[in-house]
Amino acid sequence: RKEVEQDPGPFNVPEGATVAFNCTYSNSASQSFFWYRQDCRKEPKLLMSVYSSGNEDGRFTAQLNRASQYISLLIRDSKLSDSATYLCVVNIYQGAQKLVFGQGTRLTINP
Amino acid sequence: SAVISQKPSRDICQRGTSLTIQCQVDSQVTMMFWYRQQPGQSLTLIATANQGSEATYESGFVIDKFPISRPNLTFSTLTVSNMSPEDSSIYLCSVVPLRRAEEETQYFGPGTRLLVL
Numbered sequence: 001r002k003e004v005e006q007d008p009g010p011f012n013v014p015e016g017a018t019v020a021f022n023c024t025y026s027n028s029a030s031q032s033f034f035w036y037r038q039d040c041r042k043e044p045k046l047l048m049s050v051y052s053s054g055n056e057d058g059r060f061t062a063q064l065n066r067a068s069q070y071i072s073l074l075i076r077d078s079k080l081s082d083s084a085t086y087l088c089v090v091n092i093y094q095g096a097q098k099l100v101f102g103q104g105t106r107l108t109i110n111p
Numbered sequence: 112s113a114v115i116s117q118k119p120s121r122d123i124c125q126r127g128t129s130l131t132i133q134c135q136v137d138s139q140v141t142m143m144f145w146y147r148q149q150p151g152q153s154l155t156l157i158a159t160a161n162q163g164s165e166a167t168y169e170s171g172f173v174i175d176k177f178p179i180s181r182p183n184l185t186f187s188t189l190t191v192s193n194m195s196p197e198d199s200s201i202y203l204c205s206v207v208p209l210r211r212a213e214e215e216t217q218y219f220g221p222g223t224r225l226l227v228l
Contacts, residue, residue, distance in 0.1 A: 032215055043203055043219040044154065087153060096167060097142065097207075097215055101153040 009105035023071040023088030032091040037084040113208045115220035131190045134204035142207040160187040194227045
């Protein structure tokens with residue numbers, strides 16, 4: 001079983017739609033959680049950290065459920081510029097920090 | 112966030128040769144890492160670059176194949192040794208900026224695209 005699993009995608013949705021991504025992780029030693037976005041032929045860029053209380057940044061909302069080992073990302077009123085691959089990332093601390101990446105979900109927003 | 116540069120940005124190499132990739136940051140960082148992203152795949156951690164000591168390698172990666180140096184807080188190199196076509200990949204360095212150390216948030220360099228023929 002992969003340490004971090006995401007919806008396989010790809011997602012193709014019209015502009016203005018709401019999109020939800022799900023992610024599960026298997027290592028209970030996971031300490032911090034992130035969503036990164038990666039545009040084609042570019043490096044991953046931090047979108048937002050994910051906190052147990054849930055957090056919102058404009059049109060983006062991230063949720064964490066430690067009991068279920070589940071992370072989500074909600075994008076409201078999607079824009080064409082939201083088209084990218086979204087990576088669920090878990091920081092596992094086992095003596096040293098280690099980021100484990102999900103395989104990513106590709107999102108395309110259509111006009 | 113920190114400004115991270117990598118050299119070279121891309122290269123085409125012959126099998127059996129070695130390539131050294133440089134990662135330079137414009138500010139002090141607590142941690143530096145090297146990742147590989149193979150075509151169509153997500154990122155895999157190769158090793159943590161430790162200042163003044165040997166790097167810490169992940170399972171499946173060894174020092175003889177991927178020697179790493181980190182002589183100071185803002186610079187690291189990764190060498191891909193005795194290359195084969197299977198080493199064709201994007202190699203990325205990442206850092207945890209000193210001012211973001213508590214959050215342990217990593218920021219990535221632009222990557223080095225390597226093609227081995």
